[in-house]
Amino acid sequence: MTDGPVIDGRRLLARLDAFAAIGATPAGGVNRPALGDKDRAARALLAELGAARGFSVFQDAAANLFLRRAGADDLRPPVLIGSHLDSQPTGGRFDGALGTLAALEVLETLEDRGIVTAGPIELVAWTNEEGSRFSPGAFGSQVYAAGAFPAGWQDTVGSDGARLADELAATLAALPAASERLLGGPFAGYIELHIEQGPLLEREGALIGVVEGIQGTRWLEVVIEGQVAHAGTTPLADRRDAMAVAAALITQLQATVMPADADARLTVGRLTLTPGAVNVIPGEVAFSIDLRHPSNAEIDRLEAEIVRLAAEIATRGGCRASVRRSMDIAPARFDERLIGIVEQAAKRRGLSNRRLFSGAFHDALFMARLGPAAMIFVPCRGGLSHNEAEHVEPHQVTAGAQTLCDAALEAVAALATA
């Protein structure tokens, strides 16, 4: 048991309701595209709530929004806690908002109790984590981690035709109360609370997921080239059927990769065939492979195995195969000290917990490249997210926020001595 401050669960749940009303959908979800009107309204409300408690409000050139609660030694690098406020077009009310508003609850709880921390703690709300309006996602944290904007970012056009550069400028201008801040900068540690977006915690009845890292993701584009031919007149020996080869390759991969390794994920989510007529043997099939694993070496090994198998199965079927990477994000391993701090925080409150890897991207992936980072997961019903039916029970919300509070306090003390 711990004697740390207890967060106000009721206040946090009310805040979640208030933010869920901004861009609320009839089906109970949220539609709050990054840098749009609703996102600006959510940012304005967050800044207003922070300012009302005396926290300093900043935004950087990527429109990442910070609420700072000063520490005893205010020159120390801050402990950052937060997540994001933007949502998928038919998103849920907890994805991003939970971590951001729980961070506000942490700052307010400390303020309520008059607790003086050794160094500053800052809430951060990252810009455009979802990437559904402007691709790619995790824009704000990537720019923060890189200390610079990616080349050509001004030309990015959104799914609604809006220019990223215009919407970013308008979003910054919409919050004149926030002070400007340089991109990036040192931090003592970063802790993000988020819903799991998977079924593990719920299935095991665990309240807290102690996240050890984020899987690496590699996207491969496989093209099988065969020969267009007549479905009726072409006997088996003359068929160079790209679809038969693609199916055999996918079947072989599904039968081996995931059954052999519980940490591996392999998904074929997109497939097109040419010419695509019922009575014509396909001459070309192109499909995507989404490959994930906590170990980059294992992703390399799996890719090599896919390349080998594709060539072998294609040759057997009279076809040719090519495999090309279309995206590659290395896995992130979180900081062992911070992982331990999160785990101890859950244990001290007697909250059931388990360690796990995140299968989804988060802003923490990019922060982990820059400094100590960790994440806390709470269960979501049925593992469902990116869905208006996304749901987290009130006691799970408070358990997550309490763990974040305890871990942030421990981090600000422990990492300060580092």
Place this chain on the structure above:
Amino acid sequence: MTDGPVIDGRRLLARLDAFAAIGATPAGGVNRPALGDKDRAARALLAELGAARGFSVFQDAAANLFLRRAGADDLRPPVLIGSHLDSQPTGGRFDGALGTLAALEVLETLEDRGIVTAGPIELVAWTNEEGSRFSPGAFGSQVYAAGAFPAGWQDTVGSDGARLADELAATLAALPAASERLLGGPFAGYIELHIEQGPLLEREGALIGVVEGIQGTRWLEVVIEGQVAHAGTTPLADRRDAMAVAAALITQLQATVMPADADARLTVGRLTLTPGAVNVIPGEVAFSIDLRHPSNAEIDRLEAEIVRLAAEIATRGGCRASVRRSMDIAPARFDERLIGIVEQAAKRRGLSNRRLFSGAFHDALFMARLGPAAMIFVPCRGGLSHNEAEHVEPHQVTAGAQTLCDAALEAVAALATA
């Protein structure tokens, strides 16, 4: 050896050149859509060539075009020989035209020699065999065989937006020299010369394919329903991956159906998955199966096996499967006497030959439902058709036309005594 008349190969090749010029494409192919200007020009040329030799010219309400050479007893039902003049948009110069112009060569050869046949022989050029402008194909022969137009045919709109009814009326009006004839009517036999559109004859070095029948074709639409889920966060045990199930089913079918039975053909030519994002496990996959076999009972058995396997593999993968027929054309068995007549005709000229089944549809399929029918195949280079590179060697053209001539003469004598 035979003492029958020898056809004029040079004249036939020149005719093939003349008709290939109507709708010629830069790549050496033919674009002569059914009932369009080019098709009308080809019909007009054929009618003019026939009239010049004294043959009667008729067309029925489906614009099937007939050239009639009278017999000694002109009240006997005719032996019909012919094929079609329309082409695929990027079609070859032999598909259809070969059988039609070889039939003209037969009539002219008989006329040149003053040969009197026991009954009449008629050339027929069927309307819209290809079906690429107006679907379905084999329109003229189906209407002839049924003796009536299908319900709702007037509403058929072509790939270019034209109405079938308008184009049919305009085509009929464009050939005022042709006498009107009632739909259908008795015939003693039907023999169609066509390119094989497959590789068997070329591979075995056979000049003449003695066609025993046309495979039945059944189209199935398979739908696998799974569950949309996150590619990264969903472990194997929770996946209800419709694409993994579809691939396993296709692989199982490819590994069993054709290897077990050289007469079977199974093709997956169309596949769509939903939602179709790289990082989302597909919740639904729909794909087509084109299933062909000379035996309808075997097609029934294979369909039942597909339904059983789909359910079994879907259940194993946590999905549901449904299988629905979208088209069903029963196989045709040609007339044993006519098959024998074609085979003997090839043998008497010393032309290498083999029996085979047609994997493609032909007008003969529908004629076989009405009376004695048979087909003669000649090789085409690489088995290629529906392609501007379609090619038949001159000696193969003459071998086919000679066999048609001999078989037609034998048929008009033999079937008359029936």
